[in-house]
Amino acid sequence: MRGYLRFALKRLLQLLAVVFAGISAAFFISHLSPISPVESIIGRVSGQSSYSPQAIQSLRDTLTELFGLSVPLHEQYFNFLGRFVRGDLGPSLIAFPTPAMQLVMLALPWTVGLMVVQIVIAWLVGNILGGLAGYYQNSRFLKAFGIVAIGIQPIPYYIVAFLMVIVFGFLWPVLPISGGFAMNVRPSFTPEFILSVLGHSILPASSLVIVGLGTWFLGMRALVSNIVTEDYVTYAELAGVRQQRIVFGYVIRNAMVPQLTALAMTLGAIFSGTIITEQVFAYPGLGSLLVRAVNGGDSAVVLAVSCIAIIAVATAIFLIDMIHPLLDPRVRAE
Amino acid sequence: MKHWKTLLASVIVASIGGVSIATAQDAETAAPPLTDFPRNETLIINNPEQPATNPPMFNMWVAGNGAAWSNGLHQLALDTLWFIDPDAGIDGALYNQLASEPWQYNEDFTEMTVHLREGILWSDGEEFTADDVVYTVETQIANPGMVWSAPFTEHVESVEAVDDYTVRFQLKQPNSRFHALFSVRWNGAWIMPEHVFSQVEDVMAYDFNPPVSLGPYTLNSFDPNGAWYIWEKREDWDKTAMAQWGEPAPKYVIYRSIPSTDNRLIEMVNGNLDMIHDLTPEGMFSLVEQCDTCRGWFPGFPYAHPDPTLPMVIFNTQNEMFQDKRVRWALALMLDARQISMASYRGAATLSAIAIPPTGTHPQDYHAPMQDWLIDYELDLGNGNTIKPYDPTIGVQIADMVRPQFGDDVPTDEEAIRTAFGYGWWKQDLEAATALLEAVGFTKQGNQWMQPNGEPFAFTLSTFTEGVINRMGTMIAQQWSQAGVQVTAEADPQIYPQTLPLGNFEAATAWSIETWGGDPDLSFFLDSWHSDYVVEPGERQPARNWQRWEHPELDRIIEEVRQTEFTDPHNLELGQEFVKLMVDEMPVIPVMAFNVFSAYDTRYWTGFPTAEEDPYANIVTNWANSKYILTQLEPAQ
Numbered sequence: 001m002r003g004y005l006r007f008a009l010k011r012l013l014q015l016l017a018v019v020f021a022g023i024s025a026a027f028f029i030s031h032l033s034p035i036s037p038v039e040s041i042i043g044r045v046s047g048q049s050s051y052s053p054q055a056i057q058s059l060r061d062t063l064t065e066l067f068g069l070s071v072p073l074h075e076q077y078f079n080f081l082g083r084f085v086r087g088d089l090g091p092s093l094i095a096f097p098t099p100a101m102q103l104v105m106l107a108l109p110w111t112v113g114l115m116v117v118q119i120v121i122a123w124l125v126g127n128i129l130g131g132l133a134g135y136y137q138n139s140r141f142l143k144a145f146g147i148v149a150i151g152i153q154p155i156p157y158y159i160v161a162f163l164m165v166i167v168f169g170f171l172w173p174v175l176p177i178s179g180g181f182a183m184n185v186r187p188s189f190t191p192e193f194i195l196s197v198l199g200h201s202i203l204p205a206s207s208l209v210i211v212g213l214g215t216w217f218l219g220m221r222a223l224v225s226n227i228v229t230e231d232y233v234t235y236a237e238l239a240g241v242r243q244q245r246i247v248f249g250y251v252i253r254n255a256m257v258p259q260l261t262a263l264a265m266t267l268g269a270i271f272s273g274t275i276i277t278e279q280v281f282a283y284p285g286l287g288s289l290l291v292r293a294v295n296g297g298d299s300a301v302v303l304a305v306s307c308i309a310i311i312a313v314a315t316a317i318f319l320i321d322m323i324h325p326l327l328d329p330r331v332r333a334e
Numbered sequence: 335m336k337h338w339k340t341l342l343a344s345v346i347v348a349s350i351g352g353v354s355i356a357t358a359q360d361a362e363t364a365a366p367p368l369t370d371f372p373r374n375e376t377l378i379i380n381n382p383e384q385p386a387t388n389p390p391m392f393n394m395w396v397a398g399n400g401a402a403w404s405n406g407l408h409q410l411a412l413d414t415l416w417f418i419d420p421d422a423g424i425d426g427a428l429y430n431q432l433a434s435e436p437w438q439y440n441e442d443f444t445e446m447t448v449h450l451r452e453g454i455l456w457s458d459g460e461e462f463t464a465d466d467v468v469y470t471v472e473t474q475i476a477n478p479g480m481v482w483s484a485p486f487t488e489h490v491e492s493v494e495a496v497d498d499y500t501v502r503f504q505l506k507q508p509n510s511r512f513h514a515l516f517s518v519r520w521n522g523a524w525i526m527p528e529h530v531f532s533q534v535e536d537v538m539a540y541d542f543n544p545p546v547s548l549g550p551y552t553l554n555s556f557d558p559n560g561a562w563y564i565w566e567k568r569e570d571w572d573k574t575a576m577a578q579w580g581e582p583a584p585k586y587v588i589y590r591s592i593p594s595t596d597n598r599l600i601e602m603v604n605g606n607l608d609m610i611h612d613l614t615p616e617g618m619f620s621l622v623e624q625c626d627t628c629r630g631w632f633p634g635f636p637y638a639h640p641d642p643t644l645p646m647v648i649f650n651t652q653n654e655m656f657q658d659k660r661v662r663w664a665l666a667l668m669l670d671a672r673q674i675s676m677a678s679y680r681g682a683a684t685l686s687a688i689a690i691p692p693t694g695t696h697p698q699d700y701h702a703p704m705q706d707w708l709i710d711y712e713l714d715l716g717n718g719n720t721i722k723p724y725d726p727t728i729g730v731q732i733a734d735m736v737r738p739q740f741g742d743d744v745p746t747d748e749e750a751i752r753t754a755f756g757y758g759w760w761k762q763d764l765e766a767a768t769a770l771l772e773a774v775g776f777t778k779q780g781n782q783w784m785q786p787n788g789e790p791f792a793f794t795l796s797t798f799t800e801g802v803i804n805r806m807g808t809m810i811a812q813q814w815s816q817a818g819v820q821v822t823a824e825a826d827p828q829i830y831p832q833t834l835p836l837g838n839f840e841a842a843t844a845w846s847i848e849t850w851g852g853d854p855d856l857s858f859f860l861d862s863w864h865s866d867y868v869v870e871p872g873e874r875q876p877a878r879n880w881q882r883w884e885h886p887e888l889d890r891i892i893e894e895v896r897q898t899e900f901t902d903p904h905n906l907e908l909g910q911e912f913v914k915l916m917v918d919e920m921p922v923i924p925v926m927a928f929n930v931f932s933a934y935d936t937r938y939w940t941g942f943p944t945a946e947e948d949p950y951a952n953i954v955t956n957w958a959n960s961k962y963i964l965t966q967l968e969p970a971q
Contacts, residue, residue: 035828039874041398043831045481049515049523050862051876053869055484060874062478063398095388095400097539103388103400106559162596170600177600178592183562184371279593284385284559288593292387295827 008322015318022310026303027080031073035297037093038063067093080303089307093298100300103289104308110180111285114201114277115270118208123263125209126216131252133217134224146221149214161207161280168203176200178282204281208274216259223255257328264316271309370586371564373605373938374969377584379955380598381405381591382611386560392553393542395474395526397481403521404956405563406589410551411457412524412958413575415448415467415516419959420642420694420851421949424579424966427695427852431575432462432525432548434499437513439899443505446512450499455573457547460529464495469528471503479538482523485515510896511857519642519850519858520957549961550574550582562590580965584939587964589955602628602935609942610933611955615680615802618931619740627937631953632945634743635736636682636754639945639953640693640927642851644686645803647795647810647923648834648842651883652871655785655793655840660716662920664770668817669810671728671759672735674925677809678802681736684927685728685756689916690909691927692756694851699906700913701757708758711917713766716773721766729755753945756926764817783818792820793840796833799825806925807843834880837871846880846922851952854906857895864892883921891915930954941967 042059045051051059064070068079068090083090091097133142152160169177181187181196227233228251236246275287286305293301381404388400392407401407416436417429430436432454438447454462471493474480478487489512491504505512515523527546534540544553551565565587571577590607592598599617601607603625613621618637621628630637647665649656656662675683686692687708690700708724715721733751737744745751768778775786783791795814797807804825811823821841826833833839834846848859865884867876875882891912898904916922932953934942942963943951951962 035832037398039835040831042874043835043877045397046484047830047877048481048521049485050867051484052488052867053873053876055488056874056876058478058487059397059484066479092388092400094398095391096396096398098388098391098400106389110559165594165597165600169597170603173600173604177597178590179557179561180559183557183564183588183590187558280597282385282561282592282594282597284561288384289387292384 004325007325011318011321015314018314019311022314023084023303023307024077026306026310027077027299028073030299030302030306031076033294033297033299033302035295037067037297037299038069040094040296067091067096084307089304090300092293092301094293094296094301095298100298100304103301104286104304107284107286107289108271108308110283111274111287112270113197114205114208114283114285115274116267117201118205118212119263119266119270121205122209122212123216123259123266126213127220127252127256127259130217130220131224131247131255134221134255135228135247135251137225146217149217152210153214153218155211157207157211158276158280160211161204161277164203164207165280175203177203180284200283204274204277204283207280208277219262220252220255220259223258224251227251227254253327257324260323260327261320264320265313267312267316271305271312371588374971375585376588377586377609377939377964377967378588378590378607379406379609380601380607380611381563381589382956383591384593385557385591389556389558389560390543391541392545393537393540395480395482395524396477396538397479399538402560402563404589405556405560405591406551406565406587407545407563408521408524408958409549409955409961410565410587411545411547411549411553413548414518414522414524415450416513417518417522417959417962418850418852419950419962420519420952420957421943422695423852424950424962427850429579429962431518433516436901439510439512443508443510443512443897445505446503447496448501448503448516450501451575452499453573454548454575455570456527456529457552457568457570458530460527460546462525462548463498464501465498466525466528467501468493468495469532470523470526473526473531473537474523477538482515486523489515508896510899511861513900514857518958519848520959522958548574550576550964551587554586560591562588564588576961576965579962582961582964583941583967583969584964599624602933605935605937608935608937608939609953609955611930613931613933615682615931618682618933619680621933625935628933628935630931630933631943631949632754634745635740636679636684636929637933638679638682638929638931640684640691640929641952641954642691642693642696642849643928644689644691644845644847645806645843645925645928646689646845646847647925648839648844648846648881649921650837650839650841651881651921652837653793653840655791658774659919659921660770660774661776662923663713664767664774665814665819666760666920666923667723667763667767667770668819669760669813669923670762671925672732673813674806674809675732675755676735678806679926679929681732681755682929682931683732683756683802683925684754684929685732685759686924686926687724687757687759687917688913689847689922689924690856690913691847691849691851693927694849695853696849696851697753697757699854700909701752704910704913705757707914708917715766715769717769719769721763723760723763723766724758725761726758728759729757750946767817778818781818782820790820791818793822795821795823796826796829796839796842796844797823798829798843799827802929803843810843835874835877837873837875837882842880843925844880845928846878847924848878853900854909855895855900856905856909856912857900860892860895860912863888865889881921883919885915885919885921887915888912936970938970939967940970 089100092100092103165177168175181200185193185196278285278288290305383404386402391399391401394401394403413432415433417431419427434449434451471486474483475486489505491506493503496502530546531537550571554564554566556563567585595613595617598610599621631639671685675681684692690696692701712720713723729751732755733744777784785791795807795811798804808823811821814821850858859878863879868882868884869875891908895908943949952959
């Protein structure tokens with residue numbers, strides 16, 4: 001137990017170091033953008049009437065001061081670190097003075113909800129079917145599924161999403177193709193609203209599952225195909241161990257370790273959003289917010305999303321590291 | 335195995351939690367049930383903007399706060415003194431909106447007096463008075479981060495409410511176009527409710543949610559993620575300025591943001607959209623095939639509404655390559671407008687050889703009367719020869735090119751062809767281009783033109799990242815490359831916010847000319863072309879003289895316009911002088927109107943404006959002027 005605690009402490013310190021380095025890098029990278037939020041706003045505002053060069057300079061000075069961009073970069077960095085510790089990432093520069101975190105928290109639940117559900121479904125179904133396909137290599141159904149998975153795998157995601165819009169929105173218009181919920185329901189914890197959210201998520205989630213399933217299926221099938229040739233599997237079969245136990249307890253469990261790590265990495269990537277999904281299905285989420293923030297030079301929102309992503313990915317890896325010894329006796333022994 | 339089950343259970347719980355969080359949106363945003371939006375009472379309009387960045391923000395007087403403008407806010411809830419329609423207008427293009435009559439200037443244009451309508455109410459029952467106008471101006475001057483702060487600060491010495499319905503502005507310098515700030519062409523300086531904002535501690539941080547409306551609609555509800563906004567007709571709509579033109583027919587108006595043009599098309603075919611802001615040319619052709627009740631501005635080809643905006647090639651005239659007008663003319667003569675029209679709009683472009691958009695009342699004021707001058711125009715090639723570069727038949731040629739595909743949808747009447755495809759354009763004349771370049775000292779090595787300094791004649795053409803302007807830029811770059819000028823088209827997402835204003839370009843396809851559309855006056859863009867506004871390389875150029883072009887004759891025209899009253903017919907003469915100067919100098923190559931493939935469906939509503947019978951308003955839905963359409967609609971069922 002003491003060894004495990006030392007291991008956990010070491011990983012925790014690593015986590016803190018990674019987060020600090022990550023957010024510092026994110027700060028400087030986001031501030032290196034050639035896009036100036038001040039110039040973007042001047043562009044939009046000054047197009048409304050004739051602005052003289054003097055009027056433009058006056059607006060530029062006002063916005064620069066207002067956005068806190070008049071101080072040197074290193075001072076902005078220390079201000080940022082101070083606010084970060086207090087959980088404040090500053091005001092958005094494309095929605096000033098609304099806090100950047102407020103915008104992120106508005107979009108985040110939609111992305112997390114959609115992505116977690118689709119990733120978990122694709123991961124579970126893909127791994128289970130892939131594991132079975134690797135073990136039962138003569139199954140016609142699983143062979144056929146493998147062919148379909150290989151066939152879908154190279155199709156660009158945009159095409160799959162667009163096809164679903166055409167099929168279920170146009171040729172057989174039974175599912176909504178735009179938005180997160182219907183315009184006629186009240187956002188609240190009511191069955192009507194939850195059903196509306198679920199209904200609107202069917203097409204975006206399905207399109208992601210269809211594309212994501214094949215990756216997990218093919219990866220797991222390859223892993224299991226190797227494991228079934230191991231001596232301990234042959235020995236278990238000869239020893240008369242129940243086949244279900246061999247498949248799930250010996251084979252899939254062993255193959256699951258790298259897949260679990262990959263799952264953690266995939267879940268972490270949720271925070272970069274699903275830009276194409278959001279555009280095709282007009283679905284709310286982080287991806288579109290991030291694109292708008294990058295195009296508008298809004299370093300605060302970019303930083304807020306980056307910080308959440310860095311913390312989420314680092315934490316996910318930390319948790320996987322903590323769970324690994326529980327799943328894999330070899331790691332525990334080390 | 336025990337741990338694995340625990341882990342699996344945790345993941346499932348987390349997944350359900352994710353869905354639950356997704357449902358935990360702002361419960362305060364109330365929306366009535368569907369039965370409250372019957373289709374025969376509800377008009378559904380496509381808002382071309384992305385879903386709002388800051389959905390609950392309605393204080394659009396503050397710069398950069400993320401408030402959406404085209405979500406119905408500036409069309410249905412805000413109002414100002416005058417509107418100038420880009421098309422014919424219901425009763426003329428000039429609308430006296432909150433003002434009861436046009437602006438009144440003193441003799442030297444240092445004072446403007448405005449008489450306001452009486453009996454106009456804000457949606458909370460408060461009367462609109464001169465105090466609101468005074469407050470709007472003074473508040474914006476006091477807050478430099480507000481949208482119209484800079485122009486008010488620059489021009490207004492003082493503003494006073496003479497009485498409840500009269501406002502008087504004292505101006506810092508003579509300005510015959512000061513009223514333009516309060517005249518809507520897409521947008522204008524909207525009036526703020528003094529009784530609301532004066533109670534607010536910080537007007538810059540105030541969200542103005544829900545907005546107190548001066549228009550005939552109030553906010554019903556909105557998507558917390560900013561994708562839709564629902565507006566409901568006020569019971570006292572007759573106490574708003576719009577009542578002069580009739581009762582808006584729809585009880586509800588919904589603005590939906592749908593980024594994908596394919597989805598817009600599908601939603602209209604499925605009956606879930608009545609008006610679309612913009613489609614691709616191919617999307618428009620497909621829509622009219624799929625939907626019997628759907629159409630565009632024109633009943634047939636080319637369908638699209640020409641905005642009073644002029645896509646063009648803009649040369650950065652501070653770049654040494656483009657400082658000689660013969661070089662600019664040579665580049666113009668290398669182009670084939672027919673190919674550009676086919677590549678960008680599949681032929682559905684409305685061409686313009688002159689620096690005026692061929693839309694609204696401009697063809698009657700400029701294009702038609704100047705045809706003879708254009709036909710007779712002679713260009714000196716610098717080698718002792720002259721040519722007449724104008725071809726008045728280009729529009730007819732394009733109509734003939736698309737007729738095999740679109741058949742009877744393509745007009746045959748010459749006047750209709752001119753309205754739809756434009757009057758004419760410059761003939762592609764590579765020999766003349768060669769003569770012009772050689773006169774400047776350019777030489778040709780193989781198929782590559784070399785500059786007088788021995789460097790290859792090569793540059794980058796910045797263009798839009800997508801759409802018809804991107805296609806236009808790509809085609810123009812190809813044509814120049816084929817003619818021996820190495821031109822690379824570069825898609826630039828920052829072309830308007832940064833590239834054009836900061837001068838970080840050599841040439842670009844965009845526009846620097848936007849007009850009122852419904853009036854021959856050119857001051858909307860021309861005033862900013864004065865040399866006083868041209869900055870040094872590296873500094874930010876104020877909108878809209880992106881070409882940074884200066885000319886003494888241009889300054890003379892602008893200064894004369896400034897001293898001429900808006901309605902004075904002399905403005906048209908000055909406008910035609912401007913056109914001639916632009917042809918002589920070619921600082922930009924005008925190409926075509928910005929044709930917007932707006933569409934509408936007559937399944938639920940009729941009475942929309944049409945190009946052929948009643949062009950009373952712009953159908954492009956993000957223009958505030960589009961609100962007048964609502965007074966002319968009738969339910970179809």
